Amino acid sequence: MTINIGEIGEKDRNSVLHPFTQLKDFATGKLGDPTIVETGKGIRIQDANGNQLIDGFAGLYCVNVGYGRTEVAEAISRQAYRLAYYHSYAAHTTDELAILSDRLVKMAPNKMSKIFYGMSGSDANETQAKLVWYYNNLRGKPNKKKIISRERGYHGCSVISGSMTGMSFYHDHMDLPLPRILHTGVPHFYWGAQPGETEQEFSKRRAAELDDLIQREGPDTVGAFIGEPVLGTGGITPPPAGYWEAIQPVLRKHDVLLIADEVITGFGRTGSMFGSQHYGIEPDLITIAKGLTSAYFPLSAAMVGEKVYEVLEAGADRVGAFSHGYTYSGHPIGAAAANAVLDIVEREDLAGNAREVGAFFQAQLKEKFSQLPIVGEVRGVGLMGAIEFVADRNNRKRFDPMLKVGARISKAARDRGLIARAMPHGDILGFAPPLVVTKAEVEEIVAIAESAVRVVMDELTRDGQR
Ligand code: PMP
Numbered sequence: 518m519t520i521n522i523g524e525i526g527e528k529d530r531n532s533v534l535h536p537f538t539q540l541k542d543f544a545t546g547k548l549g550d551p552t553i554v555e556t557g558k559g560i561r562i563q564d565a566n567g568n569q570l571i572d573g574f575a576g577l578y579c580v581n582v583g584y585g586r587t588e589v590a591e592a593i594s595r596q597a598y599r600l601a602y603y604h605s606y607a608a609h610t611t612d613e614l615a616i617l618s619d620r621l622v623k624m625a626p627n628k629m630s631k632i633f634y635g636m637s638g639s640d641a642n643e644t645q646a647k648l649v650w651y652y653n654n655l656r657g658k659p660n661k662k663k664i665i666s667r668e669r670g671y672h673g674c675s676v677i678s679g680s681m682t683g684m685s686f687y688h689d690h691m692d693l694p695l696p697r698i699l700h701t702g703v704p705h706f707y708w709g710a711q712p713g714e715t716e717q718e719f720s721k722r723r724a725a726e727l728d729d730l731i732q733r734e735g736p737d738t739v740g741a742f743i744g745e746p747v748l749g750t751g752g753i754t755p756p757p758a759g760y761w762e763a764i765q766p767v768l769r770k771h772d773v774l775l776i777a778d779e780v781i782t783g784f785g786r787t788g789s790m791f792g793s794q795h796y797g798i799e800p801d802l803i804t805i806a807k808g809l810t811s812a813y814f815p816l817s818a819a820m821v822g823e824k825v826y827e828v829l830e831a832g833a834d835r836v837g838a839f840s841h842g843y844t845y846s847g848h849p850i851g852a853a854a855a856n857a858v859l860d861i862v863e864r865e866d867l868a869g870n871a872r873e874v875g876a877f878f879q880a881q882l883k884e885k886f887s888q889l890p891i892v893g894e895v896r897g898v899g900l901m902g903a904i905e906f907v908a909d910r911n912n913r914k915r916f917d918p919m920l921k922v923g924a925r926i927s928k929a930a931r932d933r934g935l936i937a938r939a940m941p942h943g944d945i946l947g948f949a950p951p952l953v954v955t956k957a958e959v960e961e962i963v964a965i966a967e968s969a970v971r972v973v974m975d976e977l978t979r980d981g982q983r
Pocket residue numbers: 577636637638639640642671672673674745749750778779780781806807
């Protein structure tokens with residue numbers, strides 16, 4: 518198909534409300550023309566001008582099996598021809614849905630019992646909150662409803678999930694967070710540790726703060742804690758040593774459910790199939806999305822652990838049918854896409870690739886960047902990593918935000934053919950390539966990133982800004 522670039526760009530500018538885009542700058546052309554992404558193959562995408570870019574972020578940490586996997590496209594097409602849609606209300610199902618659910622229950626960590634489907638990570642977390650409230654209503658604990666999330670956690674941007682997200686950018690001017698959602702300290706060792714504190718001590722301090730918060734609020738009012746095994750949008754930050762080991766006993770002590778938000782970490786990204794397995798987390802509820810279909814179709818799920826499900830089933834005679842669901846819950850095309858994607862994840866051992874190529878990737882990041890004078894920290898696990906830039910690495914002094922160092926490095930990388938994302942909360946360059954990435958491709962990614970960093974570092978030196 519030949520695209521008329523000018524016409525498509527104009528239609529877009531006139532009619533699309535783009536997420537996370539400065540609307541006026543876009544409308545007036547200050548941001549330039551929209552990038553029309555046309556095709557993709559492996560770890561690369563191509564725009565309508567024929568420019569190829571390495572997608573070092575797998576879309577938004579989601580195209581784990583890479584672009585252009587024809588067997589997934591064929592599975593989607595087969596299902597669309599056979600039966601494009603039927604709902605899963607009132608005990609209806611499809612073969613793809615039943616097979617997928619059986620598979621997910623078997624592969625999930627920590628005895629998940631049932632799978633409830635949605636379309637996005639946000640709505641799946643919305644479901645988790647409702648499940649927590651429903652569970653405690655059925656247990657005769659109507660006050661046990663507050664949900665604790667972490668500062669810098671990201672859980673979506675619908676009303677409840679956006680409230681769980683611990684970043685003011687997502688709250689300001691949107692009347693969030695909801696009163697029932699609280700936030701506790703972020704497990705970010707580099708920024709949060711006190712002088713001389715070890716990772717273990719820092720983790721224990723975070724757990725003690727959580728304990729204090731629950732005691733202050735009253736344990737009878739706190740229903741759940743939600744966290745990403747590895748902080749994603751908040752800066753791609755693996756937990757400090759001992760963090761999850763310290764947090765979980767606090768939750769158990771106060772009868773507070775644990776929701777693991779595995780939207781990014783699910784299906785191999787950390788080098789284990791789930792982040793929960795990687796860090797010894799025993800969640801009661803697990804949220805999955807992105808990697809479930811590698812974004813070939815919008816599909817998410819709230820995985821419901823046995824402990825919670827048993828209460829739901831036991832209460833059914835009293836309350837009647839489970840009163841939650843979407844038109845597209847368990848969409849058969851999504852289920853077919855997920856089954857085809859999971860076939861690839863298993864056959865190609867993508868968790869193993871994330872472990873092995875991921876170790877190489879982490880070593881390369883450390884080797885090429887950790888000694889640079891503007892780099893404060895290099896961190897990551899498996900195939901997710903970040904470089905944090907600072908003006909003074911001895912005092913951990915940030916750059917003046919007006920210098921936009923992270924955004925400039927990201928732009929310099931893009932100009933050289935690599936998408937690596939500038940992340941909020943400082944000057945951070947984030948990576949999360951498709952899990953099919955090879956060592957040779959990692960070398961390519963790191964080489965481009967290095968030249969981008971050096972070019973901006975030289976500019977900063979030239980301008981006397983460091
Ligand atoms: N949870 C986590 C950990 C995420 O990273 C995201 C999206 N980046 C979400 C939830 C929300 O998912 P969605 O954008 O599909 O609503």
